[in-house]
Amino acid sequence: MGFNRVAVLGLGLIGGSLLHAVRHAGLEVVGYDLDHATAAAAGAAGFPIAPSVADAVHGADLVVLAMPLTGLDEALRELTGRLEAGAVLTDVGTLKAPVQRAVATYGLGAHFVGGHPLAGTEESGWAAADPLLFRDAPWTLTLEPDTDLDAWIALADLVCDLGARPVPVTVTDQDAAVARVIGLPHMLAEALALTGVAGGPLGLSLAAGSYRSGSRVARTRPELVATWCDDNPALVDALDHVLERLTRARAELAGGESMYELAAAGYAARMDWEHRSFAPVELSPTREALLEHGSAGGWITAVLRDESVRLLGMRPEE
């Protein structure tokens, strides 16, 4: 099983990059965007553009929801009853629980495998689309008890063809990890951008390397940041952890002690992350084996189809 015709609904940074990357992988692709100017720009770049969601998904065996979260409901309503039999539906949103819920509401759960390419930049929109955006990027694919395993494997295969790294996860685990490595860094960057320079023009003129990198992602459009942070209970837990750690260091400093312990722990954590090493593994195509692999920090590198389906992957060494 593989896909022949992919419909991409929403042609911003991620959807637009997908249009390029999927065509580059040799598949037929069709795009759709509510915004006429965006649709026209993609058409001018040589992509077939459908005039409606119904036209886009007609004949498609994979449909990618890549519109902003605010447009999700309308797109699902238009899709309902129009997906081809056996077509797979996926998305590219940062949080998986809200999309999973919305898809279930429209009775589309049997078609659905949630997806999240961790490949954003500070840029957005069709003009920023980049066929190499997904190269070596982790791309979570959700495996729930009712997920169609064949559809999951076919999607993982395509994600490998796009040069990215499919990571098998449950919806809950993916949103908890995203809270820590996307939501939290954005909230800290916003708070730093704001507090760091609130001291006035002298601070603005001295702000350099550490302020620049620490607040870099505060350059992201705030509407997007909110969709990555809101409605994720795990982010509240991650914030509690960081607030507790900072409050302890604050008490040390206020008491005339050193914050060295925090610096040493942060240094060790960053170095551990940088210095992981990985080994290849072969995986059996079962839900349990795949989810264990994802939890252990592994990803899929190839889907092989000979007598049976086999998956190859990489995972951190112990």
Add this chain to the structure above:
Amino acid sequence: MGFNRVAVLGLGLIGGSLLHAVRHAGLEVVGYDLDHATAAAAGAAGFPIAPSVADAVHGADLVVLAMPLTGLDEALRELTGRLEAGAVLTDVGTLKAPVQRAVATYGLGAHFVGGHPLAGTEESGWAAADPLLFRDAPWTLTLEPDTDLDAWIALADLVCDLGARPVPVTVTDQDAAVARVIGLPHMLAEALALTGVAGGPLGLSLAAGSYRSGSRVARTRPELVATWCDDNPALVDALDHVLERLTRARAELAGGESMYELAAAGYAARMDWEHRSFAPVELSPTREALLEHGSAGGWITAVLRDESVRLLGMRPEE
């Protein structure tokens, strides 16, 4: 008044880079380092290296304290009674109050102008020394009521020759600004490095752009981070500000509301910082005019000596 012979005590990243940059500016330079291997490496690179502090400062009209803060007391003890009459003493430490106090203890206050080039990297040591490290870097120079204004101007002139941007500040204002744009970003980076990946291997494998840039400066040696953060009361205030802001956003998220307000404020702050524009000004060489210029976010671009001393500078436009 200009300097002829500069002694640099301590040849790590900053001291080593100074040795290169001062020679490149056409002045005579001599180095000293407690560590024999470092001194030997600097000697092998063609720099004159003195066997003791006393030898290094003999004949020097500018002495730069560039050793780690832990070695400051010993160096000041060895300097006492050995500075040439009229010699200027400066340093390159991140916080100015501790150095100012130590210098006063040894009765060297009349020679002293505190300095802080904002030009670190994550690297350290002689091997990382870079003659272009100071290019366009802000470099605070402290102007206290008892600072010798001629010495201050001569040092500002040299800092301009090194390609950097002298910023006139009081000790208190410099340490308050540093708390916000150096101490705070480092504390947030450490807390992010630690909390971001504390969720286990899945989080480690998904951590990408925003975690990478947000925790970048957690790569700095923790002993150094502690010397930049400890013993600075203004950092406690900056932490209180950021904790208050994050706690408010945490309450919004926990209550099912959006954190949009924080994202919008952070975005605006970061954009304001990036999009400042500057205009040239001429400054009279008085303490009041210089400090007003520094507080307004300005720096010195040149010291002119014709009939009188005039300073040129740049400052943010209103």
